[in-house]
Amino acid sequence: METDKVTIKIPRVLYNNLKEIISDTGFSSVNEFIVYCMRDIAASGKITEDDKLTHDEISLIKQRLKKLGYIE
Amino acid sequence: MVGPHGGKLINRVLKDKAEVLKHENEFEFIKVNTDVIREVENIAFGVYSPLEGFLNKEDFESVLNRKRLANGVPWTIPIVFDLDDKVAEKLTKGQKIFFQYNNKPVALFTIEEKFNFSKDEYASKIYGTTDIKHPGVQRVQNMNNTLVSGKIDLISSSLTEFQNYYLHPKETRVLFKEKGWLDIVAFQTRNVPHLGHEYVQKAALTMSDGLFINPLIGPKKKGDFLDKVIIDAYKTLTNHYYLKNNVVMSILQSTMHYAGPREAIHHSIMRKNFGCTHFIVGRDHAGVGDFYHPFAAHRIFDEFPDLGIIPLFFRSFSRCTKCNAIVNDKICPHPQKYHINFSGTKIRKLLSEGEVPPSDLMRPEVAETIIKEDKIFVE
Ligand SMILES: [Zn+2]
Numbered sequence: 001m002e003t004d005k006v007t008i009k010i011p012r013v014l015y016n017n018l019k020e021i022i023s024d025t026g027f028s029s030v031n032e033f034i035v036y037c038m039r040d041i042a043a044s045g046k047i048t049e050d051d052k053l054t055h056d057e058i059s060l061i062k063q064r065l066k067k068l069g070y071i072e
Numbered sequence: 073m074v075g076p077h078g079g080k081l082i083n084r085v086l087k088d089k090a091e092v093l094k095h096e097n098e099f100e101f102i103k104v105n106t107d108v109i110r111e112v113e114n115i116a117f118g119v120y121s122p123l124e125g126f127l128n129k130e131d132f133e134s135v136l137n138r139k140r141l142a143n144g145v146p147w148t149i150p151i152v153f154d155l156d157d158k159v160a161e162k163l164t165k166g167q168k169i170f171f172q173y174n175n176k177p178v179a180l181f182t183i184e185e186k187f188n189f190s191k192d193e194y195a196s197k198i199y200g201t202t203d204i205k206h207p208g209v210q211r212v213q214n215m216n217n218t219l220v221s222g223k224i225d226l227i228s229s230s231l232t233e234f235q236n237y238y239l240h241p242k243e244t245r246v247l248f249k250e251k252g253w254l255d256i257v258a259f260q261t262r263n264v265p266h267l268g269h270e271y272v273q274k275a276a277l278t279m280s281d282g283l284f285i286n287p288l289i290g291p292k293k294k295g296d297f298l299d300k301v302i303i304d305a306y307k308t309l310t311n312h313y314y315l316k317n318n319v320v321m322s323i324l325q326s327t328m329h330y331a332g333p334r335e336a337i338h339h340s341i342m343r344k345n346f347g348c349t350h351f352i353v354g355r356d357h358a359g360v361g362d363f364y365h366p367f368a369a370h371r372i373f374d375e376f377p378d379l380g381i382i383p384l385f386f387r388s389f390s391r392c393t394k395c396n397a398i399v400n401d402k403i404c405p406h407p408q409k410y411h412i413n414f415s416g417t418k419i420r421k422l423l424s425e426g427e428v429p430p431s432d433l434m435r436p437e438v439a440e441t442i443i444k445e446d447k448i449f450v451e
Pocket residue numbers: 392393394395396399404405406410
């Protein structure tokens with residue numbers, strides 16, 4: 001049994017609606033669709049540490065953008 | 073700001089180059105061409121987020137069959153590395169090799185897996201045809217038989233031509249934020265701009281904060297406009313006819329696949345990674361010949377409610393002599409006989425003869441810029 005996954009309960013009506021929504025898409029299951037959506041929400045809610053640029057990185061980028069005339 | 077595709081903006085540019093280059097005499101080298109370098113840099117700079125390397129078998133098959141990576145994230149064009157069987161044979165899982173370009177190591181490639189694939193299946197699933205007249209099919213048929221997957225670490229960037237216009241996703245994201253843009257429309261192009269293009273861009277820009285003009289720089293066919301000509305033409309157009317605060321142009325180093333609908337999705341994903349919220353999709357986007365229905369590249373978006381970037385569909389644009397304006401099929405009621413199409417062929421012919429096209433086809437400043445170039449077309 002996989003121990004890195006948990007079960008989440010959702011109303012059956014919602015489940016059936018979702019099943020319909022994904023019927024012509026590349027999603028093979030409602031589970032896959034929900035995981036995708038949640039991952040997307042989780043990602044846009046908070047940027048992971050790896051993505052976050054440091055103050056120095058941002059100022060280096062701004063310097064380059066200024067040099068190239070993209071910003072004043 | 074729109075999140076990167078798959079949730080994480082990939083950055084695989086090595087911080088400690090010296091550490092890796094210590095192994096210069098130890099790791100094997102494989103010489104790669106510019107096409108591979110473009111893919112490598114797109115992976116490393118996050119244009120292809122969430123990819124961290126070349127696709128493995130599971131992802132490759134999933135992209136072919138489901139238009140998604142194995143984890144469900146939309147992905148429609150295989151990003152793969154093919155290698156001669158004899159060379160591939162000697163490689164083992166976990167082995168690190170250097171990609172060599174211009175006689176120096178430019179990237180580190182960590183071998184994950186080797187696998188064979190069917191070229192016919194690749195062609196028919198990605199391009200919808202196995203017809204060798206299709207340029208994408210031709211490229212697939214010319215590939216080696218073995219694909220090698222694995223992560224990429226970039227040592228140094230080699231694409232120095234047009235460097236001043238080569239912005240990476242982390243840079244455009246800072247730029248858009250600095251400009252205070254929220255709704256950002258991306259425009260993909262391989263052509264010099266005529267008034268029809270300008271109309272489409274400005275129609276989209278009217279409803280958003282900023283326009284991101286993103287010409288695709290890459291291998292060209294004989295008779296295509298040269299990359300430099302496209303960049304210069306757009307520079308002139310934006311200088312004269314756009315507000316500086318509402319437009320940004322930078323290049324995308326990539327290969328055209330001519331995969332029509334699948335490529336429209338691919339083009340959108342790349343622009344999402346640059347930080348764009350909307351993507352303009354025209355008639356027969358990324359098509360070639362008559363391989364695709366003119367609006368197949370619109371319809372495919374129905375399969376991707378979870379794409380994370382909004383397509384803006386344009387079906388047509390032409391000059392209507394009755395409206396005395398540039399119009400599209402949604403806003404002009406007049407019959408075809410009043411419509412003058414923007415003929416790329418006609419514009420091309422005039423420019424190649426050193427003539428300025430009529431000002432209701434192309435801005436005179438843009439035409440002058442193009443004519444002044446030493447060479448206009450790929451020979
Ligand atoms: Zn009209």
